[in-house]
Amino acid sequence: MNILKFFTAGSVDDGKSTLIGRLLYDTGSILADQLEALQQSNRKNDDGTIDLAILTDGLRAEREQGITIDVAYKYFQTEKRKFIIADTPGHIQYTRNMVTGASTAKLAIILVDARNGIIEQTIRHSYLVSLLGIEHVVVCLNKMDMVGYSETVFNAITDKYKVLAAELNLKEVTFIPVSALKGDNVVNNSEHMEWYQGTSLLNFLETVDVDNKSDYNLARMPVQWVVRPQTDELHDYRGYAGRVLSGSFSVNDRVTALPSGSSSTIERIEIFDQKPLEVYAGQSVTLHLKDNIDISRGDVLVNSDHLPQNSQLIEADICWMDTRPFDESITYLLQHNSKITKCKIREIIYKVDINTLEKQDAYDFKLNDIGRVILKTAEELAFDFYTDNKANGAAILIDSRTNLTVAALMFRNIAD
Amino acid sequence: MSKYNLDYLDELEAEAIHILREVAGQFEKPALLFSGGKDSITLVRLAEKAFRPGKFPFPLVHIDTGHNFQETIDYRDKMVARIGEKLIVGHVQESIDQGKVVEQKGKNASRNALQTVTLLDTIALHGFDACIGGARRDEEKARAKERIFSVRDEFGQWDPKRQRPELWNIYNGKIHKGENVRVFPISNWTELDVWNYIRRENIELPSIYFAHNRDVITRNGQLMAASPFLNMDDDDIVSHKKVRFRTVGDMSCTAAVESDADQIDDIINEISASKISERGARMDDKVSEAAMEDRKKGGYF
Structure with missing residues (x-):
């Protein structure tokens, strides 16, 4: 059994929390005491049924305001798969939360209210999905019960969305007509839409192909920690511990440590008491090299025949996440996996109006602004372009005055 | 280009080991909060996988309410002897004796709430800058929104509205003096995942x-x-x-x-x-x- 992490984009008005509540409820993932707490709550639907949205509104402030402020993670499983849902808020002032939830997701559910069709918010959510390179997109046309379960409405909206998807270069898009409130096509197939031949949302989530497909050659492992017991019997033990970001490493592979550029050969691979001959993206491992080269935390080990980009000047997409706007006089810290280096934003190329997707000239970035910049780092970074290898193509910016994470970065190009 | 996938327990384990190694790499003085419960016992196993044959780069810290199940204390002492790592114990009784907290009265009196003070005092006394804990997001609604690296101010407080965005698998552990970070490596595990892992790894429990x-x-x-x-x-x-x-x-x-x-x-x-x-x-x-x-x-x- 494997795990699918997905996130949901939409607002409370689209019935997002209700959809997640419905997924949990109809898969039997709500337990008796949680149900009891639900029934005791004062919030009910107009017809007196339980308001499933309460299941995901965790914080008191959210319950009081009836909105989702933060990313809430929910867990459920079926016989086929385990699921982790990042429930993110949809309003524009919470763009940063959506980017956060989307950063680790392999699939996005975009909710569209069938009564309203594609609105500004749909464009914004779809743009973010495209920016973050989410592999699979499911567009759920919700509230089908309120448009008479109409095929015509469904077709009109999907046709329009396909134009948007092409513009945004979204590849795998699936459309499902649902009613989260009534339960149509969420877990159980609807009895109201005979014209729809596709699967229910849950069935799609259970069967979509989410195996890792990273290129074996893009072997990258940032060194997190050097294991050196320094005991009498393990005097010469020196293991480089880290999680394989992408690709695979095998015993006898030639590897290079960056930024130093020193090379060696993998002598042995360990995962605690196991000694596998090959390890893949996602595994936490310890590598032993034949030669004693200088490697420490922050360095990255890569396949010597397929080196990553290496530069101090990088063109990147940026999403600003702090209430303090970007300040060009400040030197920020850039964290790229386990490496931290000083960084300045040298130039703002443009800012995107994420409701219309227009590129604009800009001189600053405020909370939730997205655009493209040229970064200058104090040390050379060994990275890949985000499009080629997400895991080694992203970084965060930290403001050393507050230590807050102020921006998400996706590397797009070498700048000159 | 080929396809492969990790089994869910392997994926959860690899994520937790990655987080533990980030703690080791990013902090000066981390600690692992050990309650004697199955979640913190799982953390100890994960720490062995992350750092052996080396020593743990942190001690275990137990906040002892004085109202423990004896079986838990026996288990703790035996386990610490087996793994050969350092154990620090903070006693709620001492906080009561020092007048820092007052024992609850009445039928439903519990020392559960009092242990927060002892925990914060123990963190301050030893200067811990990161405390690893076994909390999981599936336990409770407020936990569902907590970050894996969760910053606490100098009063130990969590501010849900000022949480740092946590992107990709990049963990920002930068803090000011006096602050500390609570780290939850098994955030994404469910109760059943923990039990299945304990079975797979053949881990002894109280x-x-x-x-x-x-x-x-x-x-x-x-x-x-x-x-x-x-x-x-x-x-x-x-x-x-x-x-x-x-x-x-x-x-x-x-x-x-x-x-x-x-x-x-x-x-x-x-x-x-x-x-x-x-x-x-x-x-x-x-x-x-x-x-x-x-x-x-x-x-x-």
């Missing part, structure tokens, strides 16, 4: 997790272990039942469930079929709908 005969009283619909730490009165009727515990906390706030599950396979079957969530057996969460959120803001784990 005996109270398995069905045993015990004197209990029924209070607010929950079975509480009869003990000198429970304030009992004439309304309380002691009965003898076969029970086990789903979580291990202070004796005065941890309820038992009736069970015949004395093997790990039976427990996994029982949980799979269960209709009550794990924290449903915690009196401390029943106080109000926002009970956990309020305690976390105050510095509770």
Whole structure:
């Protein structure tokens, strides 16, 4: 059994929390005491049924305001798969939360209210999905019960969305007509839409192909920690511990440590008491090299025949996440996996109006602004372009005055 | 280009080891908070996988309410001897003796809330800048929103509205002096995942997790272990039942469930079929709908 992490984009008005509540409820993932707490709550639907949205509104402030402020993670499983849902808020002032939830997701559910069709918010959510390179997109046309379960409405909206998807270069898009409130096509197939031949949302989530497909050659492992017991019997033990970001490493592979550029050969691979001959993206491992080269935390080990980009000047997409706007006089810290280096934003190329997707000239970035910049780092970074290898193509910016994470970065190009 | 995928337990394990190694790499003085419960026992196993054959880059810290199940303390001491790592114990009794906290009175008195003060004092005394804990997001609604690296101010407080965005698998552990970070490597595990991992890894647990005969009283619909730490009165009727515990906390706030599950396979079957969530057996969460959120803001784990 494997795990699918997905996130949901939409607002409370689209019935997002209700959809997640419905997924949990109809898969039997709500337990008796949680149900009891639900029934005791004062919030009910107009017809007196339980308001499933309460299941995901965790914080008191959210319950009081009836909105989702933060990313809430929910867990459920079926016989086929385990699921982790990042429930993110949809309003524009919470763009940063959506980017956060989307950063680790392999699939996005975009909710569209069938009564309203594609609105500004749909464009914004779809743009973010495209920016973050989410592999699979499911567009759920919700509230089908309120448009008479109409095929015509469904077709009109999907046709329009396909134009948007092409513009945004979204590849795998699936459309499902649902009613989260009534339960149509969420877990159980609807009895109201005979014209729809596709699967229910849950069935799609259970069967979509989410195996890792990273290129074996893009072997990258940032060194997190050097294991050196320094005991009498393990005097010469020196293991480089880290999680394989992408690709695979095998015993006898030639590897290079960056930024130093020193090379060696993998002598042995360990995962605690196991000694596998090959390890893949996602595994936490310890590598032993034949030669004693200088490697420490922050360095990255890569396949010597397929080196990553290496530069101090990088063109990147940026999403600003702090209430303090970007300040060009400040030197920020850039964290790229386990490496931290000083960084300045040298130039703002443009800012995107994420409701219309227009590129604009800009001189600053405020909370939730997205655009493209040229970064200058104090040390050379060994990275890949985000499009080629997400895991080694992203970084965060930290403001050393507050230590807050102020921006998400996706590397797009070498700048000159 | 080929395809492969990790089994879910391997993926969860690899993520947790990555997080533990980030703690080791990013902090000067981390600690692993060890309660004797199955989640922190799982953390110890993960730390062995992350750092062996080296030593752990942190000590274990136990906040002792003084109202423990003896089985937990016996287990703790045996385990510490086996792994050969350092254990630091903070005593709630000392906080009471120093007048920093006042013992609760009445029938439902518990030391559960008092341990926050002892925890914060222990962190301050040793200057810990990161505390690793076994909390999981599936336990409770407020926990569902907590980051894996969760920053606490110098008063130990969690501010849910000022959480740092946590992107990709990049963890920002930068803090100011006096602040510390709570780190939750098994955030993405469910209760069942923990049990399946314990079975797979053949990890020994304190005996109270398995069905045993015990004197209990029924209070607010929950079975509480009869003990000198429970304030009992004439309304309380002691009965003898076969029970086990789903979580291990202070004796005065941890309820038992009736069970015949004395093997790990039976427990996994029982949980799979269960209709009550794990924290449903915690009196401390029943106080109000926002009970956990309020305690976390105050510095509770």
